[in-house]
Amino acid sequence: MKGFKEFLLRGNVVELAVAVVIGAAFTNIINAFVKGVINPIVGAFGAKDLGAYSSCLKGPCELSATGEVTSGVLILWGSVLSALLQFVITAAVVYFCLILPMTRLAARRRGITEVQAEAEQVLLLTEIRDALVTRQR
Numbered sequence: 001m002k003g004f005k006e007f008l009l010r011g012n013v014v015e016l017a018v019a020v021v022i023g024a025a026f027t028n029i030i031n032a033f034v035k036g037v038i039n040p041i042v043g044a045f046g047a048k049d050l051g052a053y054s055s056c057l058k059g060p061c062e063l064s065a066t067g068e069v070t071s072g073v074l075i076l077w078g079s080v081l082s083a084l085l086q087f088v089i090t091a092a093v094v095y096f097c098l099i100l101p102m103t104r105l106a107a108r109r110r111g112i113t114e115v116q117a118e119a120e121q122v123l124l125l126t127e128i129r130d131a132l133v134t135r136q137r
Contacts, residue, residue, distance in 0.1 A: 030090045038085055050085070053078025 042050055054061075054076045061072035 026090065026093075030086050030093070033089065034082060034086050038089075039082075050078040050082035051076065053081065 039049055046053070054074055057073040057075050059072035061074045062070045063074075064070050
């Protein structure tokens with residue numbers, strides 16, 4: 001039980017849980033953006049809903065009142081395009097709003113710690129030099 005508790009309280013598990021919750025909330029934002037902005041832009045050139053774009057692969061495609069295919073083979077490529085757009089938008093926002101700033105912050109921190117380490121090394125070398133000079137006297 002102790003090992004399980006340590007596993008749950010480990011930083012990676014907590015961070016992963018937070019990422020899943022944030023990701024789920026973020027998905028709703030992206031879906032709303034695609035539905036409210038991207039689809040109307042596409043609608044200016046064709047159908048308002050990307051899901052409406054489809055092609056009949058084989059035979060005459062007929063749909064029932066519920067929207068199910070009753071005959072033929074219907075390819076719903078508009079739904080795939082919509083999902084692809086949502087993925088690309090999500091990836092772009094995550095990269096430009098999260099990954100890029102965090103990378104820059106980490107680089108700055110690395111630079112600060114390198115300067116601090118260099119200063120400590122100079123101080124240590126100065127102490128060693130002083131100790132050697134004192135020994136020679």
